[in-house]
Amino acid sequence: MIKNITQDQITLQIIKALKEGKQKEFQAIVEELQPYDIARIFEGLPKKHHTRFLFFLIPKQIAELIQELEKEHQLRVLNKLGIEQSGQVMDLMENDDLASLLENLSPDKIEKLLSGMKREESKIVQNIMNYPSETAGRMMTNRFVWIPQHYTVREAVDKLKVFAEFSETINYLYVIDNDKKLVGVVSYRDLIISDEFEKIQDIMYSRVISVSADTDQEEVARVIERYDFLSIPVVENNNELVGIVTVDDIIDVVLKEANEDIEKLSASGKAIDFNTKAHVAAYRRLPWLILLLFIGLVSGTIISGFEETLSKVVALAFFMPMIAGMTGNTGTQSLAVVVRGLITSDTNKGVVYKLIFRELKVGLIIGITCGILISIIAYIWQGNPVLGLVVGSSLVITLIIGTLAGTIIPLILYKFKIDPAVASGPLITTLNDILSLLIYFGIATMFISKLM
Amino acid sequence: MIKNITQDQITLQIIKALKEGKQKEFQAIVEELQPYDIARIFEGLPKKHHTRFLFFLIPKQIAELIQELEKEHQLRVLNKLGIEQSGQVMDLMENDDLASLLENLSPDKIEKLLSGMKREESKIVQNIMNYPSETAGRMMTNRFVWIPQHYTVREAVDKLKVFAEFSETINYLYVIDNDKKLVGVVSYRDLIISDEFEKIQDIMYSRVISVSADTDQEEVARVIERYDFLSIPVVENNNELVGIVTVDDIIDVVLKEANEDIEKLSASGKAIDFNTKAHVAAYRRLPWLILLLFIGLVSGTIISGFEETLSKVVALAFFMPMIAGMTGNTGTQSLAVVVRGLITSDTNKGVVYKLIFRELKVGLIIGITCGILISIIAYIWQGNPVLGLVVGSSLVITLIIGTLAGTIIPLILYKFKIDPAVASGPLITTLNDILSLLIYFGIATMFISKLM
Numbered sequence: 001m002i003k004n005i006t007q008d009q010i011t012l013q014i015i016k017a018l019k020e021g022k023q024k025e026f027q028a029i030v031e032e033l034q035p036y037d038i039a040r041i042f043e044g045l046p047k048k049h050h051t052r053f054l055f056f057l058i059p060k061q062i063a064e065l066i067q068e069l070e071k072e073h074q075l076r077v078l079n080k081l082g083i084e085q086s087g088q089v090m091d092l093m094e095n096d097d098l099a100s101l102l103e104n105l106s107p108d109k110i111e112k113l114l115s116g117m118k119r120e121e122s123k124i125v126q127n128i129m130n131y132p133s134e135t136a137g138r139m140m141t142n143r144f145v146w147i148p149q150h151y152t153v154r155e156a157v158d159k160l161k162v163f164a165e166f167s168e169t170i171n172y173l174y175v176i177d178n179d180k181k182l183v184g185v186v187s188y189r190d191l192i193i194s195d196e197f198e199k200i201q202d203i204m205y206s207r208v209i210s211v212s213a214d215t216d217q218e219e220v221a222r223v224i225e226r227y228d229f230l231s232i233p234v235v236e237n238n239n240e241l242v243g244i245v246t247v248d249d250i251i252d253v254v255l256k257e258a259n260e261d262i263e264k265l266s267a268s269g270k271a272i273d274f275n276t277k278a279h280v281a282a283y284r285r286l287p288w289l290i291l292l293l294f295i296g297l298v299s300g301t302i303i304s305g306f307e308e309t310l311s312k313v314v315a316l317a318f319f320m321p322m323i324a325g326m327t328g329n330t331g332t333q334s335l336a337v338v339v340r341g342l343i344t345s346d347t348n349k350g351v352v353y354k355l356i357f358r359e360l361k362v363g364l365i366i367g368i369t370c371g372i373l374i375s376i377i378a379y380i381w382q383g384n385p386v387l388g389l390v391v392g393s394s395l396v397i398t399l400i401i402g403t404l405a406g407t408i409i410p411l412i413l414y415k416f417k418i419d420p421a422v423a424s425g426p427l428i429t430t431l432n433d434i435l436s437l438l439i440y441f442g443i444a445t446m447f448i449s450k451l452m
Numbered sequence: 453m454i455k456n457i458t459q460d461q462i463t464l465q466i467i468k469a470l471k472e473g474k475q476k477e478f479q480a481i482v483e484e485l486q487p488y489d490i491a492r493i494f495e496g497l498p499k500k501h502h503t504r505f506l507f508f509l510i511p512k513q514i515a516e517l518i519q520e521l522e523k524e525h526q527l528r529v530l531n532k533l534g535i536e537q538s539g540q541v542m543d544l545m546e547n548d549d550l551a552s553l554l555e556n557l558s559p560d561k562i563e564k565l566l567s568g569m570k571r572e573e574s575k576i577v578q579n580i581m582n583y584p585s586e587t588a589g590r591m592m593t594n595r596f597v598w599i600p601q602h603y604t605v606r607e608a609v610d611k612l613k614v615f616a617e618f619s620e621t622i623n624y625l626y627v628i629d630n631d632k633k634l635v636g637v638v639s640y641r642d643l644i645i646s647d648e649f650e651k652i653q654d655i656m657y658s659r660v661i662s663v664s665a666d667t668d669q670e671e672v673a674r675v676i677e678r679y680d681f682l683s684i685p686v687v688e689n690n691n692e693l694v695g696i697v698t699v700d701d702i703i704d705v706v707l708k709e710a711n712e713d714i715e716k717l718s719a720s721g722k723a724i725d726f727n728t729k730a731h732v733a734a735y736r737r738l739p740w741l742i743l744l745l746f747i748g749l750v751s752g753t754i755i756s757g758f759e760e761t762l763s764k765v766v767a768l769a770f771f772m773p774m775i776a777g778m779t780g781n782t783g784t785q786s787l788a789v790v791v792r793g794l795i796t797s798d799t800n801k802g803v804v805y806k807l808i809f810r811e812l813k814v815g816l817i818i819g820i821t822c823g824i825l826i827s828i829i830a831y832i833w834q835g836n837p838v839l840g841l842v843v844g845s846s847l848v849i850t851l852i853i854g855t856l857a858g859t860i861i862p863l864i865l866y867k868f869k870i871d872p873a874v875a876s877g878p879l880i881t882t883l884n885d886i887l888s889l890l891i892y893f894g895i896a897t898m899f900i901s902k903l904m
Contacts, residue, residue: 193612259792429780430777
């Protein structure tokens with residue numbers, strides 16, 4: 001009984017069992033643990049115990065363990081096992097996990113690894129790898145239970161008993177006709193509450209919602225989220241059932257997509273987490289910063305173009321950071337609304353025009369409010385009413401333009417099938433910097449005689 | 453058979469059935485639809501059809517429909533039904549959905565609505581509403597199946613047949629002892645593949661992973677995501693089973709939390725989507741912008757403090773936007789890494805110190821690289837080596853400080869249990885603006901005699 005002890009105590013017991021070579025004790029502990037926890041314990045063990053740890057596990061357990069490890073560790077474990085056993089383990093892994101493990105390896109490494117697998121299993125994996133990444137086809141598993149529509153409830157339950165061990169999820173049973181086409185779905189619950197001699201086709205739900213194999217993973221996530229499904233069937237174009245996508249993969253997609261949006265909006269660089277090494281993190285962030293450095297120099301060139309104006313009225317420089325900053329911020333605000341909105345909403349021309357018009361109005365309200373406020377402040381601070389007007393009217397115009405830029409640029413990128421989040425916060429900010437300086441100094445130069 | 457026709461055609465058929473008053477035809481269509489789709493059709497119908505639409509539905513269907521509507525529409529539908537029928541419908545709604553529908557209403561409105569419900573159901577809802585929002589207790593449902601540990605598989609299946617209709621999810625059966633304490637879990641799959649005379653306590657998995665009722669919803673999401681569960685049991689402090697949280701609610705949590713982070717990081721204002729009215733969106737964004745306007749004025753005050761330096765070397769102004777912008781950007785990059793990292797990682801002192809040290813190194817690498825680059829550019833552009841050194845060394849220092857500010861500020865907020873994302877991008881950016889100007893003009897003033 002290990003149910004009431006802590007992870008640390010479990011780890012100690014496991015080390016003890018490993019040291020003493022007691023596989024039975026080892027198994028008694030491991031059987032009660034979730035794969036995630038086994039993986040964490042494995043990673044925490046001194047390396048010298050790893051070989052025996054793996055030796056004490058059955059292939060099914062190794063398969064589950066591997067799926068919870070980081071990619072680099074996954075390969076290390078597979079290599080440790082040798083071709084034959086690694087083949088057995090890979091046969092038992094979920095196809096989609098295996099495909100994503102293999103995708104970045106060299107062709108001959110893939111071939112070497114696949115050579116240990118059963119032919120039909122390795123074929124399935126290779127098949128999955130043919131779908132573009134981030135599609136339903138790439139995420140699907142073929143470990144699900146399908147039944148012919150002419151089965152009775154009893155026959156279906158019998159088939160389940162045989163297949164339950166191999167299936168990843170058996171919340172729904174998908175029903176197919178003689179051509180392997182998807183014609184219905186029956187939930188586990190339906191089977192349990194139905195009479196055993198009823199025909200599946202009489203109890204099944206026939207308006208099945210499915211996705212096609214080339215559907216983008218974000219769209220798959222949207223469908224599952226919308227309908228609160230636990231899994232969704234994947235079909236080829238002729239409605240032939242080829243796999244299912246399960247909700248646990250969808251949670252990962254939702255998390256990953258959100259993180260990617262945040263990474264891009266903040267230009268924080270791809271995949272930097274708490275464990276990334278400093279030089280790697282710096283290397284990933286630098287390209288953006290250097291690009292922004294040059295764009296920032298464009299701002300500098302604009303200011304230098306207005307050097308005469310600036311040297312006549314140095315006070316103009318006092319309001320530069322405020323105007324540039326505000327314009328950048330309002331652009332980022334619009335950008336965030338658009339980027340997240342595009343993920344959760346359906347878009348058509350009407351929606352887009354309505355959105356642009358809405359943001360124009362937002363820009364107007366924000367611009368006029370802040371413009372009046374800063375006019376008064378600038379007048380009081382510098383005692384110069386013309387300066388107040390120049391600063392205020394510049395802010396009205398730049399805020400409207402900033403809002404529109406933050407709205408329209410991601411929409412244009414989206415239209416051209418470029419991820420709108422690449423118009424990242426800093427890029428919009430820097431662009432708005434440039435525009436706002438042009439407008440501000442332009443207006444100031446127009447009024448220069450009255451400003452002095 | 454409606455399985456192969458489009459949503460629009462279905463809507464037309466429904467309107468026809470409504471107009472001709474044919475409830476049977478209406479039901480034949482609706483029975484084949486998902487609640488989400490019924491809700492979309494309902495919303496798309498001309499208002500005049502709404503009353504009969506609801507009249508043609510059975511209470512169970514209305515309950516499912518309501519759960520897919522926006523909050524304002526939910527209340528409108530309930531009001532249309534009248535106390536008695538709305539009570540029936542609310543009895544059938546999921547408790548957590550009902551609790552979140554009621555939470556913002558006035559006490560007497562809540563009382564009025566609850567008065568039509570069965571006493572035991574309304575008690576459960578009131579009980580859920582006693583938990584703080586965003587906790588497991590608030591999200592849990594009590595519609596799940598629990599079985600005593602001494603049951604046989606056969607008895608469990610029989611109980612399931614009775615309860616299947618009432619339970620939201622029956623993927624797992626939670627096993628309790630005589631004191632209602634959670635002692636095990638059995639999956640549906642286990643039941644199907646087990647012999648019917650086996651005892652539940654012999655086939656159950658006894659190291660059950662559960663959350664307590666006051667666990668934060670983000671933590672619940674993390675556990676479900678980690679273990680790929682379809683639901684998780686919720687217990688009170690004494691391990692008494694009080695409800696379950698299902699994976700569909702978790703997807704909503706993950707999406708909502710990610711959106712909130714993005715909203716805060718971009719200060720784009722709470723809950724602005726494509727349908728928000730312009731004046732509402734402007735009103736939600738303005739507080740931030742006005743705050744930032746005043747902070748921006750602080751930058752202005754700093755520059756005005758260095759007016760003499762600036763009027764002597766106007767070229768200093770050319771590099772202001774670049775330095776301020778770069779410092780702001782690098783801070784935002786660090787911030788995003790920290791905010792997302794805190795969500796997905798466990799934190800302790802070691803992790804935090806390691807992270808701060810890592811970001812210090814990142815700041816050094818980034819600062820030195822960009823500093824050298826800009827020194828050379830500034831020298832070539834302005835032909836002044838001292839100016840190059842001033843700009844370059846300022847950038848080194850400001851980038852290091854910017855990186856650290858973006859790391860340490862959210863960590864401090866987190867330590868004081870304030871959501872680190874409120875140290876939003878624009879706030880960090882503006883703060884870094886101020887710091888960078890102080891450093892830049894400070895260094896320039898020190899070298900002013902050599903700069904001229």
